Amino acid sequence: MTNEKIPYKIYLSENELPKQWYNVRADMKNKPAPLISPATGEPLKQEELEPVFCRELVKQELNDTDAYIDIPEDILNFYKMYRPSPLVRAYCLEEKLGTPAKIYYKFEGNNTSGSHKLNSAIAQAYYAKQQGLKGVTTETGAGQWGTALSMACSYFDLDLRVYMVKVSYEQKPFRREVMRTYGAQVTPSPSETTEIGKKILAEHPGTTGSLGCAISEAVEDAVSHDGYKYVLGSVLSQVLLHQTVIGLETKAALDKYDIHPDMIIGCAGGGSNLGGLVSPFVGEKLRGENDYQIIAVEPASCPSFTRGKFAYDFCDTGHVCPLAKMYTLGSEFIPSANHAGGLRYHGMSSILSQLYHDGLIEARAVEQTSVFQAAQDFARVEGILPAPESSHAIKVAIDEAMKCKETGEEKTIVFGLTGTGYFDMVAYQKFNDGEMDDYIPTDEELEASFAKLPEVGNK
Amino acid sequence: MTNEKIPYKIYLSENELPKQWYNVRADMKNKPAPLISPATGEPLKQEELEPVFCRELVKQELNDTDAYIDIPEDILNFYKMYRPSPLVRAYCLEEKLGTPAKIYYKFEGNNTSGSHKLNSAIAQAYYAKQQGLKGVTTETGAGQWGTALSMACSYFDLDLRVYMVKVSYEQKPFRREVMRTYGAQVTPSPSETTEIGKKILAEHPGTTGSLGCAISEAVEDAVSHDGYKYVLGSVLSQVLLHQTVIGLETKAALDKYDIHPDMIIGCAGGGSNLGGLVSPFVGEKLRGENDYQIIAVEPASCPSFTRGKFAYDFCDTGHVCPLAKMYTLGSEFIPSANHAGGLRYHGMSSILSQLYHDGLIEARAVEQTSVFQAAQDFARVEGILPAPESSHAIKVAIDEAMKCKETGEEKTIVFGLTGTGYFDMVAYQKFNDGEMDDYIPTDEELEASFAKLPEVGNK
Numbered sequence: 001m002t003n004e005k006i007p008y009k010i011y012l013s014e015n016e017l018p019k020q021w022y023n024v025r026a027d028m029k030n031k032p033a034p035l036i037s038p039a040t041g042e043p044l045k046q047e048e049l050e051p052v053f054c055r056e057l058v059k060q061e062l063n064d065t066d067a068y069i070d071i072p073e074d075i076l077n078f079y080k081m082y083r084p085s086p087l088v089r090a091y092c093l094e095e096k097l098g099t100p101a102k103i104y105y106k107f108e109g110n111n112t113s114g115s116h117k118l119n120s121a122i123a124q125a126y127y128a129k130q131q132g133l134k135g136v137t138t139e140t141g142a143g144q145w146g147t148a149l150s151m152a153c154s155y156f157d158l159d160l161r162v163y164m165v166k167v168s169y170e171q172k173p174f175r176r177e178v179m180r181t182y183g184a185q186v187t188p189s190p191s192e193t194t195e196i197g198k199k200i201l202a203e204h205p206g207t208t209g210s211l212g213c214a215i216s217e218a219v220e221d222a223v224s225h226d227g228y229k230y231v232l233g234s235v236l237s238q239v240l241l242h243q244t245v246i247g248l249e250t251k252a253a254l255d256k257y258d259i260h261p262d263m264i265i266g267c268a269g270g271g272s273n274l275g276g277l278v279s280p281f282v283g284e285k286l287r288g289e290n291d292y293q294i295i296a297v298e299p300a301s302c303p304s305f306t307r308g309k310f311a312y313d314f315c316d317t318g319h320v321c322p323l324a325k326m327y328t329l330g331s332e333f334i335p336s337a338n339h340a341g342g343l344r345y346h347g348m349s350s351i352l353s354q355l356y357h358d359g360l361i362e363a364r365a366v367e368q369t370s371v372f373q374a375a376q377d378f379a380r381v382e383g384i385l386p387a388p389e390s391s392h393a394i395k396v397a398i399d400e401a402m403k404c405k406e407t408g409e410e411k412t413i414v415f416g417l418t419g420t421g422y423f424d425m426v427a428y429q430k431f432n433d434g435e436m437d438d439y440i441p442t443d444e445e446l447e448a449s450f451a452k453l454p455e456v457g458n459k
Numbered sequence: 460m461t462n463e464k465i466p467y468k469i470y471l472s473e474n475e476l477p478k479q480w481y482n483v484r485a486d487m488k489n490k491p492a493p494l495i496s497p498a499t500g501e502p503l504k505q506e507e508l509e510p511v512f513c514r515e516l517v518k519q520e521l522n523d524t525d526a527y528i529d530i531p532e533d534i535l536n537f538y539k540m541y542r543p544s545p546l547v548r549a550y551c552l553e554e555k556l557g558t559p560a561k562i563y564y565k566f567e568g569n570n571t572s573g574s575h576k577l578n579s580a581i582a583q584a585y586y587a588k589q590q591g592l593k594g595v596t597t598e599t600g601a602g603q604w605g606t607a608l609s610m611a612c613s614y615f616d617l618d619l620r621v622y623m624v625k626v627s628y629e630q631k632p633f634r635r636e637v638m639r640t641y642g643a644q645v646t647p648s649p650s651e652t653t654e655i656g657k658k659i660l661a662e663h664p665g666t667t668g669s670l671g672c673a674i675s676e677a678v679e680d681a682v683s684h685d686g687y688k689y690v691l692g693s694v695l696s697q698v699l700l701h702q703t704v705i706g707l708e709t710k711a712a713l714d715k716y717d718i719h720p721d722m723i724i725g726c727a728g729g730g731s732n733l734g735g736l737v738s739p740f741v742g743e744k745l746r747g748e749n750d751y752q753i754i755a756v757e758p759a760s761c762p763s764f765t766r767g768k769f770a771y772d773f774c775d776t777g778h779v780c781p782l783a784k785m786y787t788l789g790s791e792f793i794p795s796a797n798h799a800g801g802l803r804y805h806g807m808s809s810i811l812s813q814l815y816h817d818g819l820i821e822a823r824a825v826e827q828t829s830v831f832q833a834a835q836d837f838a839r840v841e842g843i844l845p846a847p848e849s850s851h852a853i854k855v856a857i858d859e860a861m862k863c864k865e866t867g868e869e870k871t872i873v874f875g876l877t878g879t880g881y882f883d884m885v886a887y888q889k890f891n892d893g894e895m896d897d898y899i900p901t902d903e904e905l906e907a908s909f910a911k912l913p914e915v916g917n918k
Contacts, residue, residue: 007539008473008539009539009540011470014466077550080468081467081468081841082842091536092540110569111842111843112843112844112881114881154838154839154840155839155840155842173888177885177891178844180891181844181891182838183839379613379641380614380641381614382540383537383541383570383571383610383614384570385571385637422573422633422882425633432640
């Protein structure tokens with residue numbers, strides 16, 4: 001089909017959709033370091049993780065040998081409701097930039113959760129249902145993950161209890177109401193419903209909460225109620241595995257038109273969307289079949305890759321989760337108010353961390369104001385109003401396309417557009433009003449945070 | 460392709476997209492009554508409408524003879540960015556209802572404006588640009604039309620001045636910020652920038668505005684500035700014409716799989732989305748080629764079809780626009796607080812009014828609480844959180860599917876899902892909290908409103 005004009009949007013047909021997820025760990029010579037116990041420093045086993053997490057999901061978390069894992073029929077059917085997502089040729093953006101580069105983006109925002117989060121939410125809900133659970137618990141910050149999970153749980157008729165950071169619960173009521181519409185019970189965190197919540201409220205009356213605290217409450221709720229487990233929307237290797245549906249579809253759509261990308265760009269918070277997008281391409285690099293430049297884009301305000309340490313650290317601020325080896329700013333690092341909420345995580349997927357450490361992917365940090373400028377430029381020509389998180393990838397894609405304009409190179413650039421910004425208009429308003437600023441942590445701040453890294457695993 | 464399983468989503472390929480709009484008036488034996496002048500009662504001519512509206516759009520408004528009108532290349536290219544919209548087989552809803560009916564919906568919400576409004580916005584912006592205008596003015600209530608038009612104007616680099624009803628400007632800042640992100644100038648109405656605005660502010664200090672007032676300001680702004688015209692997002696026949704892209708795609712997708720619908724259902728406010736969806740099917744009825752049951756669904760709180768009068772009336776509360784013959788509740792009828800903002804219009808497209816009068820389409824009025832219940836049921840199984848307006852169609856589609864369950868009939872039902880409810884979460888919250896009520900105007904209220912219908916055209 002090489003002579004055909006590439007359409008604006010490449011949609012795979014239903015029978016071309018991936019039927020397996022791809023587990024990049026199977027092709028990695030240097031495997032990601034295992035999750036370890038904060039108490040013993042020993043790798044955690046299936047039975048030690050099962051009290052908190054669903055059985056099948058723990059298996060997936062620990063599986064670094066099987067390259068392909070079948071997607072169950074029920075999940076495939078749910079995927080068919082909102083997938084394939086389109087691979088879009090950004091003709092209008094190319095024309096606006098006057099670049100010889102060819103730009104494509106994989107758009108994950110065409111579903112009610114507004115992002116890629118649904119790809120893993122439906123898988124996690126499915127395995128919980130399959131295990132015969134009554135329900136699951138989770139935490140959410142701005143509400144993207146909670147929304148996706150509420151949709152998934154409603155589909156499988158599972159109970160869902162979401163602990164939502166109190167400041168978001170109060171100031172961002174829209175996503176809360178979406179979750180309630182899907183039948184989720186949403187509790188502002190910290191709450192009086194858990195021991196840890198009560199403790200935090202007693203120690204810090206009037207606190208507006210934090211993601212770390214919400215995680216602790218959700219975990220306590222799960223382990224103290226029969227028939228409930230805790231689920232998490234990023235960072236973990238199982239989540240990255242489910243998100244490979246993005247990369248596999250992207251690869252299939254490119255192959256359909258004989259397109260060979262030169263570079264693949266994605267934003268990186270916990271890393272699951274980026275990992276999902278790039279896994280099939282990294283796999284080809286690992287197997288020596290093909291080469292690609294792969295770029296992770298992170299906010300300059302929360303630069304885990306570009307300024308973090310590669311060390312064992314807690315996955316959560318509340319220190320109730322296992323330790324993972326990853327690029328981290330320290331689990332107590334509090335990024336300044338950055339509106340790309342989904343990218344404010346202190347650490348990075350251990351799979352991506354290992355790949356970065358081994359030089360298979362590179363990273364760039366970009367400042368918020370320039371990201372919103374790129375978002376606005378993109379929205380005006382491509383129609384879609386992007387999420388602030390996704391716009392980090394847009395910023396670097398535009399930078400690279402402008403380099404091509406200078407050099408005359410006709411590079412093919414693919415980037416991940418993870419979602420829409422419809423629930424982020426407060427941030428856009430700040431940008432529209434010229435009231436947005438940039439903040440970069442000082443070396444001293446980072447050193448102070450690194451000093452608190454745990455000894456376990458790092459000796 | 461009849462033996463193939465119908466996929467969850469039918470997407471046309473780019474070369475299957477409609478290249479012409481269909482003008483149903485050409486096939487109507489009883490043509491819709493013409494727009495008339497409030498002063499003279501005479502049909503308005505091209506030159507009388509041109510001071511306010513774009514030249515080519517006036518031509519389309521007055522054209523009741525050409526059945527097909529070419530879609531210009533630039534508009535086709537813009538359509539390719541977000542069209543075709545999917546025709547979705549509601550497998551999950553069918554299973555949930557346990558109905559033998561086959562349900563399909565044409566989903567227009569997968570674009571940043573969140574609705575079908577963009578189909579006409581891009582056409583109107585194109586013709587304004589083609590005429591060499593600097594910009595256009597318009598009014599917006601909740602902001603759906605303003606958002607769509609801001610995207611379209613930004614694409615063609617046209618200036619846009621939006622008069623937004625003040626109460627929405629202040630209480631619904633999100634869509635306002637979307638418009639600003641696309642470069643539109645948004646002014647709360649009434650404002651001090653127009654004579655009519657100043658007059659209204661002097662007479663009603665502290666008023667929070669109305670759509671009628673915003674229309675008057677937008678028209679005054681257009682006619683008093685060189686290079687500007689006024690554009691409108693519904694009711695007019697030109698808008699219905701542009702919206703036929705919905706129906707033509709629907710027809711092509713159904714034909715591709717040899718599907719013959721028994722009924723077609725759509726929500727009706729000003730009527731442009733419903734008219735656009737059903738035009739090709741009504742055309743077949745008019746030409747005696749096929750039969751379909753076609754149902755317009757309106758809110759019981761604003762029942763133009765089911766309880767209105769078929770008479771000449773003002774299109775706007777401010778009485779600055781021409782008179783149209785339509786089913787109307789009277790231009791001064793104020794519907795009670797109904798959250799389906801887009802359906803609160805007092806009148807109905809003159810094309811649809813004539814078709815209804817001639818028995819080619821039927822109508823039902825439904826109450827708000829039952830509409831939100833249908834919306835929630837739909838969202839939980841089909842994933843998409845629908846706009847309150849669109850949910851009127853869902854409600855009747857579910858009712859009809861349940862009738863099939865009783866009778867055992869395997870009817871094929873197609874309905875229009877015009878958009879998403881992401882900016883309507885305040886209404887959903889009311890429903891979630893059990894604080895939503897239903898209101899139906901009394902006969903006395905309607906009679907009082909009918910008494911104020913103009914004499915012109917109705918003698």
